Amino acid sequence: MTVAVNPTQTGEPLFYLADEHPHPEGYSTSLGFWIYLMSDCLIFAMLFAAFGVLGANYAAGPAPKDLFDLDLVAVNTSMLLLSSITYGFAMLTMQQNKIGQTQMWLAITGLFGAAFIGIELTEFAHMIHEGATPQRSAFLSAFFTLVGTHGLHVTCGLIWLVTLMVQVGKFGLIEANRRRLMCLSMFWHFLDVVWIGVFTFVYLLGVLR
């Protein structure tokens, strides 16, 4: 590293870089986005902790066994898993500069994501209709907060996905759009990782209990 000595001053050396060397635009985006994902991970960890502490407090209300339909959860899980692989295909076609195919795979990813949200909302509506509202017991409060926060993330991901499809349609696969698609890819796969925790600890272990 060079230490710049400013000659116009009184001859005292400066012990710092006088000017930062230039970086290409967005070179630190992926690391910054990864750190955001890690902080998001802490949010989910605390919601999991709350569910772990309160998950057995039914207040004489319905238990997981009465509420959860594992067939539906399995279908939901497969929707999210399929959307992960189709997003992967979108990234692969993006690397090959095929705009049309990238858009197609993004659209398919969006459809799977929307199906996931649709099934989840159906499940929530069914539970609330049966009286299993978030106010019913500590277990249900923790359940709706944890699963609802995940669902909200997926919804934000869908909005982001549509925004990027419009961006790609308008400006093509320019460097900035590739970077954005990379970030959404990390976000999308990260949500799938969180869902592994949800279906294991909330649904499967809940039904086992």
Next chain:
Amino acid sequence: MSTNTHAAHAHDHHHDDSHAHSTFSGYMLGFVLSVVLTAIPFWLVMSGALPSKQITALVIMAFAVVQIVVHMIYFLHMNAKSENGWTMMALIFTIVMVVIGLSGSLWVMNHLNSNMMPIHQMSGMK
């Protein structure tokens, strides 16, 4: 001269790491592994194939951990080299925080629960 090559090397690094090197076979392998690692726990719980609930719980938790690692490697392209190791450092830090937060909460609240007699009796009456 040595400072020159050093600077050039540092710049190289910034550039090609921002794009993960994903391949079709990598994604497919990750997907197939995920399907298997998802299907087995669901089957175990839905069919009750294992004799005890405790063993089933431990087994499906082990499957979840393995599947999370599979996703990290094949979908999130985690490795020790990307961003000069800073993504891995951030991940390790997060895992430490998550383990402390989760185990601490569960441990403390469990003890609090078992030391509160009235609630304990009430749950016994259910």
